[in-house]
Amino acid sequence: MSREYLDALALSVQVALLATLLNAGLGIPLAYLLARRVFRGKTLIDLLVTLPLVLPPTVTGYYLIVLLGRRGWLGAPLYEVTGWTVAFTWYAAVIAATVMALPLLVRTARAAIESVDRDLEKAAYTLGRPEWRTALEVTLPLAGRGILAGLVLAFARALGEFGATLMLAGNIPGRTQTVPLAIYTAVQTGEAAEALFLVATLTALSCVVLVAAGRLGARAA
């Protein structure tokens, strides 16, 4: 087994974990706002978050390049000031995975939050609790199971991300090559044994995650 496939495995787990963490930080507040608030631009934000779910991943990747590439809307000023660009680094893989996984978490968590009885929140308000503390003490704990399910989906999606990652981060062995990209390369170059090893590992990892989530979910209920 060559060194670069083990690197791919380590990188995949690292990217997926970080993307899940970013999803939690971004997606849970976003899901709460979409579920509970009425504000200008809500429909637009909902649309933007959901779009990667239906667009081909390469199209999402293309938009990410337009936004973050060396000559991108955000990427160009960043490059000018720091001389650094996110494209073709492992951070790019994290960003691509985060964007691709976000709709799964936001949609699942939003539905879970919407199913929490609003009278419980109103009760907390009359008992002196401001909205943010009510969200932390009442709404999110009660939506916890759904949010957890959303995080598991997001992790699984991030682990398997291919198209957008390829566009923004490239396929550089040892630097941005995650397991799905390594499988693709292995198949292309006829390394059947390596491909099989990676496929089996990814399948096993996904099974472990799903079983663990099932256990956690059952305990949370």
Add this chain to the structure above:
Amino acid sequence: MARLEVAIVMGLPGFALDVAWSGDEGVVALFGPSGAGKSLTLNCLAGLTRPDRGRIVVDGRVFFDAATDVEVPPQQRRVGYVFQSYALFPHLTVAENVGFGLRDRPRRLRQERTGVVLERLGLNGLGARRPGELSGGQRQRVALGRALAIDPALLLLDEPLSALDAPMRAGLRDELRRVLRDWGIPAVIVTHDFAEAYRLGDRIVVYEAGRVIQSALCSELLWQPASEAVARIMGIRNILQGTVIKATPDRIQLRWRGLTLEAVNSPTRAYLPPPETPIAFFVRPEYVRLIRKDRGAPDPGHHMNLMSGRIVDETDFGTTWALRLRLDEPGPPAQGEYDLEVEVPRMVYEILEIARDRRWQLSIHRGSIQVLPG
């Protein structure tokens, strides 16, 4: 100045709320059919919904005043809210639920207060349970305890008994009444059940379609519904239509089904319609007297408003019988198949052998005919 002053104007799609009432009494019952705006009023009192216009004052504290742009958030109103579904936090224990409004106080004070509340509501030993493990009555007490623990300036109860089975309701209604009296906190209670409003409230505010159609002390409302609409919402039976013959400040003579009836005019606000005015009135079924046949002929001086008829329908309610009588007067009966509903205690039904004897003379005291101003 009244302890509670409420004026709310609010427009919603397909519904408009425009109410104003005040109350000095301990418990105000908002009574009326579902969808009349009672719960919305409660939400405005708690600060969970913002009225378009109006003013809400509780014990001298202005909670809301559209004119001066005052709106106290729900967190700062110190209003205890008992929700229809109780809205207990399912992930917290009973003690944590009751102590929820006290989390910013020092731990020792919080535990002390929670203990006192659990004790007073008879929830000792249940502190570690979850709401899901409690009976309906226990849940109600936890919801009350959670609201009372913050020592509220006002307690709001939204249909507090509707989540319970019918057999438990009467018992819990009396228990709720005892708790409200015992804690002495001013309360507003929403209900669509008149018996509940009457048992729990000191003042009853009658809602219909987003408006207040009467606000009165309990006793006053029972005997003097302000209008036919109020009487109907209260579920009063024998609401009848007659014509005025003559009205004086203390008596009203009216014609109904070819009979001349005499009624007492309202002592507080005499109603003086001109002759021939159509007039609604009601006769409580339990106040119609059947005249015993074994005591000689009825004495017109003692038995006023005499009439005769036969029983066309009857229902056994256990402790009472409801009889429907059709009068001997010509013309169609006043209420479909019958003219009057009469309620008699079971013992009277048996002693007078009503099951066998279907023809009766009736008498109604003039004080038992209530005139309803149009």
